[in-house]
Amino acid sequence: MKPIKACIIGTGFVGLAHIEAVRRLGFVEVAALVEPDAKSAEVHARELGIPRWYTHYEEMLQDREIQVVHNCTPNHLHFPINREVILAGKHILSEKPLAISTQETRELLRLARENKVVHGVNFNYRQYPIIKQLAYMVQNGDLGKVHLLHGSYLQDWLLLETDYNWRLDPAVGGESRAVADIGSHWCDTVQYVTGQKITRVCADLATVLPVRIKPAQKKDTYERQAAAGEDTPEAEEAGEPVAVSTEDYASVLLQFDGGGKGAFTVSQVSAGRKNRLTFELAGSLKSAFWNQEEPEKLWVGHRDRPNEILLSDPALFAPEALSAPHYPGGHNEGWPDSLRNMMFHFYSFIREGKDPLQDKGDFATFADGHRSMCITDAVLASHRAGGWVEVHCD
Missing domain, CATH: 3.40.50.720 (NAD(P)-binding Rossmann-like Domain)
Structure with missing residues (x-):
């Protein structure tokens, strides 16, 4: 072929x-x-x-x-x-x-x-091996009824006023930045794992740095920035102040169509956090917590016995989750593997x-992409209105 x-x-x-x-x-x-x-x-x-x-x-x-x-x-x-x-x-x-x-x-x-x-x-992010296993566990009722969903997605690559990228320009990146860029990943992953759709939001957004210094020379996404006190070429030091209107940070209360409630925080100005997407599900039987920066681990919480750490291992996975792992346990698969x-x-x-x-x-699919934008629009509308807003997605 x-x-x-x-x-x-x-x-x-x-x-x-x-x-x-x-x-x-x-x-x-x-x-x-x-x-x-x-x-x-x-x-x-x-x-x-x-x-x-x-x-x-x-x-x-x-x-x-x-x-x-x-x-x-x-x-x-x-x-x-x-x-x-x-x-x-x-x-x-x-x-x-x-x-x-x-x-x-x-x-x-x-x-x-x-x-x-x-x-x-x-x-x-829905393609990580442990995420496939967790989705099966939720669907199989292992956690019981999931009633609380919370977490965050934190980065630091836009922490400094000299950090600049095309995503900061709403004409290029859109009206929303942190929510549309990384909040969309958080929402998609949690909705995929639980099978519950976000139906209502109540959001608080903030632009931590309303003015940034746009460099004279274009920088690529995640390109290394000079450390404090480090010498830089003269051309890199030159720049112009630019007003920023998109959010550096957001906290959002959530309601889901399956009865769950929760919240998430996104930030691109959290020092030391590189790409930390985390979420925790609280069910009537068990809880589960996942951190993308340690993608091979799933914390499983119990009331009446010791908590567990489930490691990504096809020998321990349900048959329904075996399409994702490609290596034996102990051979950790991460972000590039999820993309693969x-x-x-x-x-x-x-x-x-x-x-x-x-x-x-x-x-x-594009249906998921459309739903993601409906959530982002509802978040923006909620922030402007100062209250709860329905997610409308026809």
């Missing part, structure tokens, strides 16, 4: 991660990439061993060999590119958020269904010729 041929649009941090994950599958070829700068596109294509490169995605869409497109561009480009990919009849895997408004995400979901293309959104699992399920769906209107795949 011929390999499925894919194109990656955008070769920043996440675009390169997509390329690496896809190549681990063995039945997909990264046949092309798209970057607006010709010199950069050529260099990346040569270094990565990708045979073709384009500077305009419209030109790439004329390439009949390309069957799947990965949209790894800044947020404001998700809608127009996703839309054109769908209309060109190619399958689409989009980075989150799916778009920057519910009007856009609703339109993309409609078009994807009408054109019967396979559509996915990269919510990869996302790609495997997405591309297997395509390889097996499944119908996106009839068949269910084990990956997040």
Whole structure:
């Protein structure tokens, strides 16, 4: 069977991660990439061993060999590119958020269904092995009725006033930042694990640094910043003050359609926290806690006997969770492996010729991306109103 041929649009941090994950599958070829700068596109294509490169995605869409497109561009480009990919009849895997408004995400979901293309959104945290096992445990009733769900997603990469990234500009990143960027992952993971959907929110948002210094030279996401007192090149020291309106922090009370209640906090200004997504489920029989930075461990809490630590081990997992782990216990699988699992399920769906209107795949779709944006919109509306707001997601 011929390999499925894919194109990656955008070769920043996440675009390169997509390329690496896809190549681990063995039945997909990264046949092309798209970057607006010709010199950069050529260099990346040569270094990565990708045979073709384009500077305009419209030109790439004329390439009949390309069957799947990965949209790894800044947020404001998700809608127009996703839309054109769908209309060109190619399958689409989009980075989150799916778009920057519910009007856009609703339109993309409609078009994807009408054109019967396979559509996915990269919510990869649901793909960790221990998360698959936990989802089975919840579904099997091991925790009892889950009544409390709480946690956080904390980072520090935007802690300093000199930290700057395109996500800070609402014209590029959207009206919401911390909630749309990392809160979306938290909400998707918890909803996936519990099978409960978020129906109401009450949110408090804050912009901790209302003015930041935009550097004269562009910096990549997660690029190393100079430490306090460290000498920097003169060009890097120059910059201009820029007003910031998007949130650095948010705390959100939640209600779920299964009767659960809870809360989460997101922050991109928490010193020492690099990528700490955590959540705890309190059930009528047991509790469970997971920390993404220690992804092989699941804490299980009991009332009447010692608590447990379940380690990721296929020998201990339910059959329903065995699609996720690929190594024996003790060989820890982390973020790159969760991304690989996302790609495997997405591309297997395509390889097996499944119908996106009839068949269910084990990956997040545009329907999940649309629901995520509905939650983000409700969070913003709640903060403005100062009270509870329903999540409307038609």
